[in-house]
Amino acid sequence: MEHMPEASRDRHSPFPPDAPTRADAKAMDARDPLAGARDQFRLPQGLIYLDGNSLGALPRRAPDRVFEVMRLQWGEDLIAGWTRHGWMDLPLRVGSKIGELVGAPDGTLVACDTTTLNLYKLLAAALAERPDRRTVVSERGNFPTDLYVAEGLFRTLGQGHRLKLADRAEDVVAAIDTDTAAVMLTQVDYRTGALHDMDAVTKAAHDKGALTIWDLAHSAGALPVDLAGTDADYAVGCGYKYLNGGPGAPAFLYVARRLQASFVPALQGWLGHARPFDFDPAYVPAEGIGRTIVSTPSVLSLAALEAGVDTLRSWRMADIRAKSEALTEIFRILIDPLAERLGLTRASPRDPALRGSQICYRHPEGYAIIQALVERRIVGDFRAPDILRFGFAPLYLRHVDAWDAAANLVDVIETRAYDDPRLRVRARVT
Numbered sequence: 001m002e003h004m005p006e007a008s009r010d011r012h013s014p015f016p017p018d019a020p021t022r023a024d025a026k027a028m029d030a031r032d033p034l035a036g037a038r039d040q041f042r043l044p045q046g047l048i049y050l051d052g053n054s055l056g057a058l059p060r061r062a063p064d065r066v067f068e069v070m071r072l073q074w075g076e077d078l079i080a081g082w083t084r085h086g087w088m089d090l091p092l093r094v095g096s097k098i099g100e101l102v103g104a105p106d107g108t109l110v111a112c113d114t115t116t117l118n119l120y121k122l123l124a125a126a127l128a129e130r131p132d133r134r135t136v137v138s139e140r141g142n143f144p145t146d147l148y149v150a151e152g153l154f155r156t157l158g159q160g161h162r163l164k165l166a167d168r169a170e171d172v173v174a175a176i177d178t179d180t181a182a183v184m185l186t187q188v189d190y191r192t193g194a195l196h197d198m199d200a201v202t203k204a205a206h207d208k209g210a211l212t213i214w215d216l217a218h219s220a221g222a223l224p225v226d227l228a229g230t231d232a233d234y235a236v237g238c239g240y241k242y243l244n245g246g247p248g249a250p251a252f253l254y255v256a257r258r259l260q261a262s263f264v265p266a267l268q269g270w271l272g273h274a275r276p277f278d279f280d281p282a283y284v285p286a287e288g289i290g291r292t293i294v295s296t297p298s299v300l301s302l303a304a305l306e307a308g309v310d311t312l313r314s315w316r317m318a319d320i321r322a323k324s325e326a327l328t329e330i331f332r333i334l335i336d337p338l339a340e341r342l343g344l345t346r347a348s349p350r351d352p353a354l355r356g357s358q359i360c361y362r363h364p365e366g367y368a369i370i371q372a373l374v375e376r377r378i379v380g381d382f383r384a385p386d387i388l389r390f391g392f393a394p395l396y397l398r399h400v401d402a403w404d405a406a407a408n409l410v411d412v413i414e415t416r417a418y419d420d421p422r423l424r425v426r427a428r429v430t
């Protein structure tokens with residue numbers, strides 16, 4: 001199907017006559033306010049990339065930006081670069097720009113380290129804020145690193161802290177009580193795309209005197225988030241997904257202003273010191289968010305991340321969200337009526353307002369189906385045990401891509417193109 005000329009693809013629709021047509025999808029592209037954004041990314045010809053929720057695409061401006069920092073700043077100015085080019089300020093500068101996307105005022109968000117490390121810092125600080133409480137509420141299906149990091153921290157502290165895990169998202173609020181120090185959740189479920197109501201959960205936590213730690217890995221850059229407006233306490237997020245900062249890009253962390261003066265840094269690094277260049281043997285934490293910084297900024301990676309964030313900032317978040325809903329909805333409307341026949345079960349909520357920028361289905365042959373699609377240059381990913389995950393980054397995907405991906409999914413399953421032992425060999429990264 002992917003090798004067919006456009007005109008015959010329009011005629012050979014695998015969908016019922018009342019389903020949206022490929023021409024409908026192209027008409028939506030013609031009136032898309034974000035249509036121009038695709039040109040700001042370098043995407044391989046003919047590739048439909050549905051994995052921007054795992055590793056975002058390369059912004060066109062990123063290579064030049066990084067090259068400039070390498071050649072002109074590092075190459076010419078060497079150590080003077082720290083002062084001349086404001087390298088030390090990068091975590092705060094890039095953090096402020098990310099803050100605009102997630103409702104974090106200046107001085108409340110920094111770009112640094114990894115999501116996991118930042119979770120460690122925030123959870124440790126939250127436990128220090130609530131010294132008489134011993135539980136952290138989360139979900140059994142939360143991203144594993146969030147749970148691992150909590151268990152590791154509890155073991156190190158040796159004070160009897162424990163995780164209280166809800167089996168379903170709707171059970172989280174009932175699990176919060178007066179022993180809850182913090183509620184630690186990923187806003188958009190990485191597997192199903194289900195979206196937590198940040199306002200409602202934050203309020204429920206605060207009503208019981210608990211703090212909130214939001215993992216925005218699958219939210220930042222994909223949907224409107226208002227950390228300050230929600231009165232969230234702490235948050236982290238990834239730089240390499242919808243922020244398009246590149247593989248292993250620095251992450252970010254947020255601390256509400258009202259919690260900064262009492263923030264106890266578990267990782268007391270020299271660059272979180274009030275005066276690092278005094279080389280004082282006694283640690284004195286910097287004022288404000290600066291104390292969450294640990295080490296020398298990753299200047300090259302922050303330059304790439306800044307290019308990704310700058311690319312995003314030129315577009316309206318409301319348009320990004322509207323398109324994200326439209327893209328996942330085209331896919332759902334096309335697949336849902338055929339799902340039973342194809343052996344697919346939708347894992348994501350039906351209502352687009354209740355899911356992030358991804359749509360997922362379960363199938364016992366999920367891994368091989370994803371590999372068969374990859375061979376057709378339609379790149380989604382697989383999440384064990386059986387989830388086919390399709391992420392729709394609204395800046396560089398077209399409505400017609402959603403249509404073509406759905407048509408190919410149907411074709412791969414109907415023709416059993418996935419039924420090949422070669423496609424069942426698991427790669428290291430799925």
Ligand SMILES: Cc1ncc(COP(=O)(O)O)c(C=O)c1O
Nearest residue numbers: 114115116143145186190215217
């Ligand atoms: C929800 C969530 N949290 C955390 C992480 C891990 O982040 P890092 O590798 O930066 O520690 C991921 C990675 O995909 C994720 O999806």
